[in-house]
Amino acid sequence: MELIVTEKDNAARRIADILSDGTADADRVNGVNVYGWGGKRVIGLSGHVVGVDFPPEYDDWRDVEPHELIRAPIDTEPTQEAIVAALRRLSRDADRVVIATDYDREGELIGKEAFDIVRGVDESVPIERARFSSITEREVTEAFNNTGELDFDLAAAGEAxxxxxxxxxxxxxxxxxxxxxxxxxxxxxxxxxxxxxxxxxxxxxxxxxxFDPDDYWELFADLTKEAGAGFEAQYFYLDDDGTEARRIWEEAAAENANEALADAESAAVEEVNRRTRTDEPPAPFNTTQFIRAASSLGYSAQRAMSIAEDLYTAGYMTYPRTDNTVYPDDLDPEELLKSFSETFFGDSVEELLEQDEITPTEGDEETTDHPPIHPTGEMPTDLDDDEWEVYELVVRRFFATCAPAATWEHLRVVAGV
Structure with missing residues (x-):
């Protein structure tokens, strides 16, 4: 029997569904979900299933000096006993084990914990590692066709x-x-x-x-052009240095200016100035930039990452914990854009595909473990409002990285009274 170990139950269910072409059956082992088909079984952990702590003789805070903890021995004990027991039970019948936890430092440590549990049952069973950055059919299939070894150095970094x-x-x-x-x-x-x-x-x-705040005043006026269209104008003056200033720091001066403006029946245009500004499209999302963007929508970092991890597990976006801001060479932006052509995003995609050449932007950070955060091309149908909002944020950021620079025209009109 081939045993596959994932980091969470929902990842186990998704991977089993992909590898079995939807034929996997759910079972329970020691109260833990296990998915099986054709001589293969998949079990999901619950993140870390073992934890570290000091031995019981260090429990009394008054009897043990704090500095003694620095060199105290550290015990490793199961924290999810039902899952550990189920993993041990399945390991007895396994002739091959594949660790398929998340592809990062913590995922490698969690995989090492599973490795040690399996080794405690069977010292010789082959244990391999599958690595992927999105839980899509293509990436999962490729990962299981090209398994490697556990990275014990990376796991040791997690242990440290x-x-x-x-x-x-x-x-x-x-x-x-x-x-x-x-x-x-x-x-x-x-x-x-x-x-x-x-x-x-x-x-x-x-x-x-x-902070010691200072009061100031700003004046605005609703003006109407001769043609009848209205617009808002802001008052400015030249300070002692001849620099334009909009804040008035004395209340009396503000009142005088307000009265003078209110008494004026018309304003004469003295200057018209047009200029253009070009804004380059943004770099691809890494974790930090994603959290910042999600916070502008009202999501805390914890909530944003929780939703992102669910979307990753469901196969809708790539792994959300990454420093990378450069898309890999094997990502075809045009093909990924086309996967959204017949969806809610179709109009936006059509505009992007009209470009002669699609060259995504690049950020300053480039790593090889995970790509920047981007959609996989799978279109969800079962998201709640929050999940959809975060998913749309990721999709539109990818679109933006494939877009040309934006050109803005600024019109400045100076009118005197």
Whole structure:
């Protein structure tokens, strides 16, 4: 029996559906979903199924000095016992195991955890690694036809991060809590990411508290052209340096200017100036830029990534954790655009395909593990409103990277009263 191990249950279901051509049946092993067909079985983990902690003799905060935790031994214990038990049970009958967790540092560590569990049952069964950046039929099929080995160095990097998080967090949390006399539910939590993040928040809050605001006034007028069309105009003046200024810093001066403008019956055009500006299309999404764009739609980083991971698992977009901003050479932008021709996005695609040549933009960061975030060409039919909004964000960003530069015309009219 060939055993396939994925990072989550929904990925297991999707991969089983792809590899079995939709014939896989769902079963339960030790209360855990398992999908099988033709001598193959797929089990999904739940992220990390084992965790790290200190031995029980280090549990008492008052008896153990915080600095002792720095060199204390670290135990690894199952955190998802039902899944671990199911994986062990399936491993007994496996003659080949394929690790198909996410293709990144944490995914490699989770794969290493599964590797160790399988090795604890069978020391000789072949264990291979399948890597893919999107859960689409093409990529999954190619990944399973070209399996490799687990990257133990990358997994070790994940283990180092895990150990640092434990030691740093536990030692400093105990030290500060004991120093402040805050124990029990009132302890002071400190972490590798938590501490610096809190520092950023404190610094920003202090800047806000130290800010001394100054009042100023700006004047706007609703004007009407002789032809009858209306528009809004903003008042400006020349300051002592001869520079245009729009903010008036004295209330009396603002009132005087307002009265003078209100009394004027007409304004004479003194200057008309046209200029153009060219905006280059944006670079492809990496994780940071995706989160920033999603935040403008009102999504927190956590919510945006949660939705993105669901869309990735469903096969609608590529892996959302990436630093890369350069599309790989094997991505054909024209073919990917054409996959949206008969969809909701058809009009936008038609305009893009009218270009003589489609050359996507490139960002400054180029890596080889994952492509930038982009749609796979699969058109979803079962998304809720939030999922659709994030999906559309990813699709339209890809479209934008394939678009020509935008040219804007600015018209400036100066009128005197």
């Amino acid at each position: 991060r895990q150990t640092v998080d434990l030691v740093w967090g536990a030692a400093l949390t105990r030290f500060l809590s004991l120093s402040a006399g805050q124990l029990g539910e009132d302890f002071i939590s400190v972490g590798r990411v938590q501490g610096p993040t809190l520092k950023l928040l404190v610094d920003r809050e202090r800047e806000i508290e130290a």
